[in-house]
Amino acid sequence: MFLSIRDLYVNYGKFEVLKGVSMEIEEGKISLLLGANGSGKSTLLKTISGLNRPLSGSIWFQETRLNGMASYDILRLGVAQILEGRRIFPHMTVVENLELGAYSRRNKREIAREIEAMCERFPILGKKRKEQSSNLSGGEQQTLVIALALMTKAKLLLMDEPSQGLSPLLVNEVADTITGLNKDGLSIVLVEHNLRLGLSIADQVYVLENGKIAFDASSKDLSGVEYAQKIYLGG
Ligand SMILES: Nc1ncnc2c1ncn2[C@@H]1O[C@H](COP(=O)(O)OP(=O)(O)OP(=O)(O)O)[C@@H](O)[C@H]1O
Numbered sequence: 001m002f003l004s005i006r007d008l009y010v011n012y013g014k015f016e017v018l019k020g021v022s023m024e025i026e027e028g029k030i031s032l033l034l035g036a037n038g039s040g041k042s043t044l045l046k047t048i049s050g051l052n053r054p055l056s057g058s059i060w061f062q063e064t065r066l067n068g069m070a071s072y073d074i075l076r077l078g079v080a081q082i083l084e085g086r087r088i089f090p091h092m093t094v095v096e097n098l099e100l101g102a103y104s105r106r107n108k109r110e111i112a113r114e115i116e117a118m119c120e121r122f123p124i125l126g127k128k129r130k131e132q133s134s135n136l137s138g139g140e141q142q143t144l145v146i147a148l149a150l151m152t153k154a155k156l157l158l159m160d161e162p163s164q165g166l167s168p169l170l171v172n173e174v175a176d177t178i179t180g181l182n183k184d185g186l187s188i189v190l191v192e193h194n195l196r197l198g199l200s201i202a203d204q205v206y207v208l209e210n211g212k213i214a215f216d217a218s219s220k221d222l223s224g225v226e227y228a229q230k231i232y233l234g235g
């Protein structure tokens with residue numbers, strides 16, 4: 001299995017958030033993680049990427065047990081996270097941000113070549129490569145966040161609400177970017193409140209409820225959509 005989570009418990013102090021989460025994620029898929037506000041979606045992604053420590057349970061990525069490893073070692077293995085909100089370094093230029101994405105590697109020429117490739121793949125970044133990144137628009141910043149994550153050479157990308165705060169037009173662009181990355185072989189776990197966007201690009205849907213995965217289905221399975229709507233609309 002590509003990513004395998006078994007009976008995962010995560011607390012904040014005495015507050016129990018994840019209470020026995022188990023899920024299997026296949027390589028090459030876009031997996032959509034749904035759940036009400038506060039259900040623990042961000043907590044789960046942060047636990048996979050090593051930013052949170054679980055109380056018990058295990059997380060396996062290919063042949064490696066991730067829990068217990070430092071977050072930078074998890075990143076080196078190829079599991080990268082895009083956090084909620086846009087995490088770029090606002091006072092640095094586009095290129096400087098991309099260089100940071102390659103921080104764990106040393107070969108300067110190879111890094112420069114990859115930055116060139118990234119600027120071709122996302123022409124808007126190429127055009128604004130020398131701009132301070134705080135001057136980029138919301139959608140451009142989101143593109144930079146994705147490019148930055150790709151610089152880490154991720155195999156699995158964990159994305160927490162990439163469409164947050166974007167206009168409908170830019171939301172479509174983010175969706176296209178995500179499907180494009182997936183076609184190139186990147187596996188993606190997506191947390192997305194925009195149900196229409198999430199369901200339109202996901203292969204598999206997981207619903208987090210009461211600290212567990214309460215539902216898991218193919219996104220083509222309509223009962224998954226109904227279940228998700230029930231959670232979101234409370235109906
Ligand atoms: N660092 C923290 N310390 C204490 N409690 C936390 C911390 N982070 C999150 N929580 C709590 O844990 C619960 C789960 O939070 P989490 O951010 O994982 O939810 P979420 O599903 O991502 O919600 P949203 O959809 O609003 O982003 C919430 O009740 C939240 O208040």
Ligand SMILES: [Mg+2]
Pocket residue numbers: 041042043084160
């Ligand atoms: Mg969240």
